[in-house]
Amino acid sequence: MTITFINLPVRDLLSAAEFYRALGFTTGHTEPDGDSMVLTVSDNTRLLLHVRSAFEAYTGVPTSDPATSREVIVGLSAESRERVDELVDRAVVAGGESLGVGSTNGPMYMRGFRDLDGHQWSFLHLAG
Known part of the structure; x- marks a missing residue:
């Protein structure tokens, strides 16, 4: 593994x-x-x-300072669109910054946030 x-x-x-x-x-x-x-x-x-x-x-x-530069975006999968939204909403409640509404690109739904230190993350669901 x-x-x-x-x-x-x-x-x-x-x-x-x-x-x-x-x-x-x-x-x-x-x-x-x-x-x-x-x-x-x-x-x-x-x-x-x-x-x-x-x-x-x-x-x-x-x-580097995540407020002025971006070295990496961490993306993690989720089992559904609803789970993507739930996880980002939880991040925001915990003090993170939402990067806006979710977006759809073909079979992929994605929504992002920044954590307390400004690191950028996204959760995504691939319909399939």
């Missing part, structure tokens, strides 16, 4: 973890140094949150 690991720098580890728990991600464990935390998104996906200084030490370069 292949597991995907999404690593993100955050300003406040506990607030970021609380935000993602509101989306249904489950807390795995905090690293012994207290600067990183692992959350389970699904059986095959983990989200690793790192305080910015730990992320920079790990990567060896400064982090």
Whole structure:
């Protein structure tokens, strides 16, 4: 089985973890140094949150500012259009920023948001 690991720098580890728990991600464990935390998104996906200084030490370069630049957009699938809307609505209630109404492109329905640190995410459903 292949597991995907999404690593993100955050300003406040506990607030970021609380935000993602509101989306249904489950807390795995905090690293012994207290600067990183692992959350389970699904059986095959983990989200690793790192305080910015730990992320920079790990990567060896400064982090970019998500308010002025975009390095990646994280997209996750959902089982229905309704679930896409539910997840984005939950993100907004938890303090995230909606990127507007959902959009349809052929069989794909997608809706996006930015998390507490400005990282851009989208949930999408592929009808099929």
